[in-house]
Amino acid sequence: MGANETGPIGQSVRRREDQRFLTGAGQYTDDVTMAREAYVYFLRSPHAHAKISGIDREEARTAPGVLAIYTGDDLVGVNGLPCGWLITGTDGKPMNEPPHPVLAKGKVRHVGDPVAMIVAESLHQAKDAAELIVVDYEILPAVVNGVDALKPGAPQIHDEAPGNRCYTWALGDKGAVDAAFAKAHHVSKVDIVNNRLVPNAIEPRAAVASYSRADESYTLYVTSQNPHVERLLMTAFVLGLPETKVRVIAPDVGGGFGSKIYLYAEETAMVWASKHVNRPLRWAAERSESFISDAHGRDHVTHAEMAVDKDGKFLALRVTTTANVGAYLSTFASCIPTILYATLLAGQYATPAIHCEVTAVFTNTVPVDAYRGAGRPEATYVVERVVHQVGVDLGLAQDEVRRRNFIRTFPYATPVALTYDIGNYDATLDEAMRLADVAGFPARRAEAAKRGKLRGLGYSSYIEACGLAPSNIAGALGARAGLYEAGQVRVNPTGGVTVFTGSHSHGQGHETTFAQIVAGRLGIDIGSVEVVHGDTGRIPFGMGTYGSRSLAVGGTAIVKALDKIVAKGKKIAAHLLEAAETDIEFADGKFTVAGTDRSKAFGEVALAAYVPHNYPLDKLEPGLDETAFYDPTNFTYPAGTHICEVEIDPETGQTSVVAFSACDDFGNVINPMIVEGQVHGGLAQGIGQALLEHCVYDRQSGQLLSGSLMDYALPRADDLPTFKVGTKVTPCTHNPLGAKGCGEAGAIGAPPALINAVLDALAAVGVKDIQMPASPHRVWQAIQAAKSGATVAA
Amino acid sequence: MYSFDIRKADSVAAAAALIAQTGGRALAGGQSLIAAMKLRLAQPGTLVDLAGLTELQGIRRDGNALVIGAMTRHAEVAAAADVKAAIPALAALAEGIGDRQVRNMGTLGGSLANNDPAACYPAGVLGLGATVHTNRRTIAADDFFKGLYETALGDGELITQVSFPVPTKAAYVKFAQPASRFALVGVFVAQTGGGVRVAVTGAGPSVFRAKALEDALARTFTADAAKAVRIPATGLNSDLHGSAEYRAHLIPVLAARAVAALA
Incomplete structure (x- = not known):
């Protein structure tokens, strides 16, 4: 790093935002109060699939406190919710994109589909009125499983999507793959289900929408990861309002994991209604409502085959996936099982040929969209499960089968459209094995066996593409938006710095990390740096936070703005010091004439910019306030190896994660403590998916069976071991921070590591396959089936 | 609401x-x-x-019985020296209910009157052969639990206290449902003056006694004896978290662990 990148960069600075979070001083959407506000309640479909023959709201309309009741037909001039990514199918046609009405029109397509919006003086009155609305449902057969929905005769969900197909899309050279399979020494196969997940941020979604008759403008407080995108989609695509008339504020947000990226029906209807009712409107989801209205994650059914030669070298990978996108296309639903999935199927391996075909299918379930990792956990799960199988089939140690196939020359162009800039996969594998004490495993396994327990060790060498994304590449692939980020650095007259970022922090600690970058680069105290985010009225147009992009893209935008600040500061300092601009050096917060001790502190230059009494006004504008937009030239490629050790009680099927070791390469790290925290959180979610979390719909009725935390098992502290984490660094080659991103790695790496460990443990009793989550019941069933020689259905 | x-x-x-x-x-x-x-x-x-009613509160030793007021909180039972000394399994059972917040609010009487099929207390009450006292009468544990969320309590009948005979030894083993942490299956094993009692919660529509286990353990009070028992799956619960067959399998496994814990 250069001399001007000292100070707090690379230090575990305590999170500055935690003071307010931990003392209850955070200001979340539901903390926002306004005069004359009214409450909103959404009446939702109790049925998975039904025609609406009529809605009688007469009695409800006159119920106490009721201000208005709206149904889909009332929202005149309001378009459906858009999908932000156009996928073109293998048939050359655009995906089937059925309308996604804000409130149901004529039909409901999943349990929880909003049917009516009730506005009342109190929440209780709104709920009471909702019970008086009589919706005449004509119940239709429902289909909730993606594979079922593609079968002939399956219930038809949208007229615009024959056979419930959204698209069939493919990536890779099918001919090359077929040729490689034809000459393969061996083919390893896996059939896997990537279980559907319910995101469960600690703060449910909420909104407060108001309208000002004074200037005909709207203000929306909302739980969003990307307020500008929310505003753009809502105004331009749905409500037909000028962007200038809508201010979207995402204040403190208690977790998102992807579920708060999207434009949802609730806040859209509320913005519209706030003018009609002419009252500020508020709504906050209850947890059970979140289960049936927040976009879910994953839900893939995949068959994968790896062709290998006699030495275990991968020749080709063939993958076929059915992706359940739910009842409607959520904002980014279409790109998750395609662009963010198939492109990652090379993993860390030099597999020469890869082909992947994905069919996206509509079902009578909550829409599925990005959830922490978004496509990349699905890809990693496929790759690492099949790699594990190759190791098993050929009798190769799990580290050895990986080493024989690692990419070691960079940049590396994969057969699935990405170019990895840099990485060192041996380094992370070696360190993970050291952390996991792989050498000591046989003794631990033997000791467990004496207690009647089965021990297993599972590997996952993952890669992800983060730092979303080069806009031109994304655009060529169907993105309907850019994927740059904006940063503004405003130096105040007294030297304090306000940073306005288009990134949005909902747990990531940006107020600390970004301040570290600014303080480090400007050589000033971190306490004089303020980070502002989440308000379209204050920040430059930003794309928000998801896909582990904030530091690599948002942080870089700030660095670019800082470069402009320093460049202008040099001009001012040159004037003040009566030196040539080219002779001015900036380091440690001082502008110095090279080779002399003559200097001006950063604060003196800032003051001169705003009190320009002695200032080159003929050549330079006053002020010190710069904005930069940064559009990356490539994705970033965080990678690493995770090793999970489990112990299984064969009598009960209970799996205990006894150790989990992760070595990740996130490039340069600004705050190691925050990064470690992100890894811990990601691992918890990844272990949650592999061991506990399971969103289950009844296959006949379409009812959500795991509809509350009483049946949907989130990971708790006592489900998790003490994580052993380490990092190895290969700096990203194409952003000035050398940063890659760390937010999703745990959720990507953990599931296959855990399931491979379970398979390793259960191999001793003849079990060859298990699906996520590896619940005690499932593990027990698998053991019973192996004993009786049968196989267990997914 | x-x-x-x-x-x-x-x-x-x-x-x-x-x-x-x-x-x-x-x-x-x-x-x-x-x-x-x-x-x-x-x-x-x-x-x-019922919160302010002192006549419903308290834990006392009464001869060879432990008497616990209906409004006694789980946390109080878990922490009470009298309970730990007389029936440590009951203290442990209370300590394993829900989370700290639940244990600080939830009560013995409330749990019994609700008779959730996966609740822990019914297993303790039935396993120990306790007597439920109400404002009208006394009801033996064997007559109290009638079915899914159903008890012998009549309209307006309130549990006042529960009298637990102190067993020779007893243990409760719960296998938690992963999400709710209620009992997927919980087995309470007690050696009492009236013989071996085995009560099972979580597995059926209501807590029940596993006679086959009681008989086997009466003959030989060993883990192996418990493990050798086969419980039929007929009539047991089947849901997202476990089939009836799985629950049937777990009953003797957990009973064996309870017995082993007493060795």
Whole structure:
């Protein structure tokens, strides 16, 4: 790093935002109060699939406190919710994109589909009125499983999507793959289900929408990861309002994991209604409502085959996936099982040929969209499960089968459209094995066996593409938006710095990390740096936070703005010091004439910019306030190896994660403590998916069976071991921070590591396959089936 | 939640009268009832809060029995020296219910009156052959639990206390449902003056005694004896978290662990 990148960069600075979070001083959407506000309640479909023959709201309309009741037909001039990514199918046609009405029109397509919006003086009155609305449902057969929905005769969900197909899309050279399979020494196969997940941020979604008759403008407080995108989609695509008339504020947000990226029906209807009712409107989801209205994650059914030669070298990978996108296309639903999935199927391996075909299918379930990792956990799960199988089939140690196939020359162009800039996969594998004490495993396994327990060790060498994304590449692939980020650095007259970022922090600690970058680069105290985010009225147009992009893209935008600040500061300092601009050096917060001790502190230059009494006004504008937009030239490629050790009680099927070791390469790290925290959180979610979390719909009725935390098992502290984490660094080659991103790695790496460990443990009793989550019941069933020689259905 | 009235009484008799008069429901710790009300699944017009009634509280040793007031919180049972000394398995059972918040509010009487099929206390009460005292009568544990969320309690009948005979030894082993952490299956094994009793919760529509296990353990009180017993899956619960066959399998496994814990 250069001399001007000292100070707090690379230090575990305590999170500055935690003071307010931990003392209850955070200001979340539901903390926002306004005069004359009214409450909103959404009446939702109790049925998975039904025609609406009529809605009688007469009695409800006159119920106490009721201000208005709206149904889909009332929202005149309001378009459906858009999908932000156009996928073109293998048939050359655009995906089937059925309308996604804000409130149901004529039909409901999943349990929880909003049917009516009730506005009342109190929440209780709104709920009471909702019970008086009589919706005449004509119940239709429902289909909730993606594979079922593609079968002939399956219930038809949208007229615009024959056979419930959204698209069939493919990536890779099918001919090359077929040729490689034809000459393969061996083919390893896996059939896997990537279980559907319910995101469960600690703060449910909420909104407060108001309208000002004074200037005909709207203000929306909302739980969003990307307020500008929310505003753009809502105004331009749905409500037909000028962007200038809508201010979207995402204040403190208690977790998102992807579920708060999207434009949802609730806040859209509320913005519209706030003018009609002419009252500020508020709504906050209850947890059970979140289960049936927040976009879910994953839900893939995949068959994968790896062709290998006699030495275990991968020749080709063939993958076929059915992706359940739910009842409607959520904002980014279409790109998750395609662009963010198939492109990652090379993993860390030099597999020469890869082909992947994905069919996206509509079902009578909550829409599925990005959830922490978004496509990349699905890809990693496929790759690492099949790699594990190759190791098993050929009798190769799990580290050895990986080493024989690692990419070691960079940049590396994969057969699935990405170019990895840099990485060192041996380094992370070696360190993970050291952390996991792989050498000591046989003794631990033997000791467990004496207690009647089965021990297993599972590997996952993952890669992800983060730092979303080069806009031109994304655009060529169907993105309907850019994927740059904006940063503004405003130096105040007294030297304090306000940073306005288009990134949005909902747990990531940006107020600390970004301040570290600014303080480090400007050589000033971190306490004089303020980070502002989440308000379209204050920040430059930003794309928000998801896909582990904030530091690599948002942080870089700030660095670019800082470069402009320093460049202008040099001009001012040159004037003040009566030196040539080219002779001015900036380091440690001082502008110095090279080779002399003559200097001006950063604060003196800032003051001169705003009190320009002695200032080159003929050549330079006053002020010190710069904005930069940064559009990356490539994705970033965080990678690493995770090793999970489990112990299984064969009598009960209970799996205990006894150790989990992760070595990740996130490039340069600004705050190691925050990064470690992100890894811990990601691992918890990844272990949650592999061991506990399971969103289950009844296959006949379409009812959500795991509809509350009483049946949907989130990971708790006592489900998790003490994580052993380490990092190895290969700096990203194409952003000035050398940063890659760390937010999703745990959720990507953990599931296959855990399931491979379970398979390793259960191999001793003849079990060859298990699906996520590896619940005690499932593990027990698998053991019973192996004993009786049968196989267990997914 | 719907609107409701909340009333307090100064005695059990007065509380019962208020319930009769208002058609309301008794509120004990509220850990099930309030949650159901929040979801609008329960709609009592009036709640009669039993919290202040001292006659429903307290833990005392009475000869060879431990008597626990109906409004005694789980946390109190878990921490009570008398319980730990006389029936440590009961203290451990209470310590394993829900989370700290639930244990600080939930009550013995509330749990029994609700008779959730996966609750822990019914296994302790049935396993120990306790006697349930109400404002009207006494009911033997064997006669108390009638079915899914169903008990022998009549309208307006309130549990006042439960008398647990002190066993020779007893142990409770719970296998937790991963999400709720209620018992997927919980097995309470006790050696009592009246012989070996084995009560099972979580597995069926209501807590029940596993006679086959009782008989086997009466012959030989060993883990192997318990493990050798086969429980039929017929009539057992089957859901997202476990089939009837799995639950049937777990019953002797957990019984064996309870026995092993007593060795």
